[in-house]
Amino acid sequence: MFVIRFALLSSLFYALNVSMIPLIYTLEVSAFLFLFIRFGTTFFTSLVITKSLFSYNKIKQQKLGLWVLILSLLFGVQSWLYVEAVKYMSVGLASVVLFTYPLITYLIVSLNSRRKLDVSTILMFLLAIIGIAAISQSEDGFYTMAIGIVLAILSAISYSLILIITPKISALKNWEIVKYTTLIPALGFLYLFLNETSFYWPSNQALILSLVSGVFFATGMLFYHISVKKYGPVRTANIGYTEPLLVLIFGFIAYLDAITFIQGIGVILVAIASITIEKRQLKQNNNSEV
Numbered sequence: 001m002f003v004i005r006f007a008l009l010s011s012l013f014y015a016l017n018v019s020m021i022p023l024i025y026t027l028e029v030s031a032f033l034f035l036f037i038r039f040g041t042t043f044f045t046s047l048v049i050t051k052s053l054f055s056y057n058k059i060k061q062q063k064l065g066l067w068v069l070i071l072s073l074l075f076g077v078q079s080w081l082y083v084e085a086v087k088y089m090s091v092g093l094a095s096v097v098l099f100t101y102p103l104i105t106y107l108i109v110s111l112n113s114r115r116k117l118d119v120s121t122i123l124m125f126l127l128a129i130i131g132i133a134a135i136s137q138s139e140d141g142f143y144t145m146a147i148g149i150v151l152a153i154l155s156a157i158s159y160s161l162i163l164i165i166t167p168k169i170s171a172l173k174n175w176e177i178v179k180y181t182t183l184i185p186a187l188g189f190l191y192l193f194l195n196e197t198s199f200y201w202p203s204n205q206a207l208i209l210s211l212v213s214g215v216f217f218a219t220g221m222l223f224y225h226i227s228v229k230k231y232g233p234v235r236t237a238n239i240g241y242t243e244p245l246l247v248l249i250f251g252f253i254a255y256l257d258a259i260t261f262i263q264g265i266g267v268i269l270v271a272i273a274s275i276t277i278e279k280r281q282l283k284q285n286n287n288s289e290v
Helices: 004-019 021-026 031-050 056-061 065-085 091-098 101-112 119-135 142-169 174-196 204-231 233-239 242-255 261-289
Strands: none
Touching: 004 021, 004 091, 004 204, 004 233, 004 242, 021 031, 021 204, 021 242, 031 065, 031 174, 031 204, 056 065, 065 091, 065 142, 065 174, 091 119, 091 142, 091 242, 091 261, 101 119, 101 142, 101 261, 119 142, 119 261, 142 174, 174 204, 204 233, 233 261, 242 261
């Protein structure tokens, strides 16, 4: 029970980080600046935990440079797509759509290994599609919601690719992977922020909230790795599904984000489909390791 708390704490801090995005937007903070602070905070956290600096020679010696570069770009793209999605839909619903990544990962792996999809798997995909269609029903307008859903799905696809490619650099420890894949996004978003418009300095409140959000993200990652190490990836992943639920709750409390009855049904359908596929994928991975 004690170890379960690490997974719950991870979901809590991830949810707090995500839930702050709409508030930060109201203070007219550039998405690029926000992402620079998030990745910068995570990068410096990884330096403290690993007690070592970034070493290009280590990456070169292990011939991991290309995979580190690809993962770095994917991490940056995934985060950017998600924060853009929040501009078009509530942060809670965007989080639910993002959590379709287990289905997408399963589909990509199945196609890559030429594994046939059984009837139950196909039904789960149809269930998720129906759920997303239900979520798209909004008074804000179908096209506005559709843009947000497309961005969130693209973010989920990017996250799926991250999960598939990460084993390529399994020679590195977890926090070393974090260290080597967050520096490029941090510098990239800093460059994009400086070149977005003429330079401006946001309010102190905006900077502080962005920094707090970055700390939440890094803390969530810390508890996530502790949970995986002590509790295993299976239950950690299952408990991780409390994150979109928490984001929905925080969105309702902080921003009065309400969801319609049909959208609520959609959330449930997506959750059922994603959790079912997640459990199946983890079970197959465990059986292949035995």
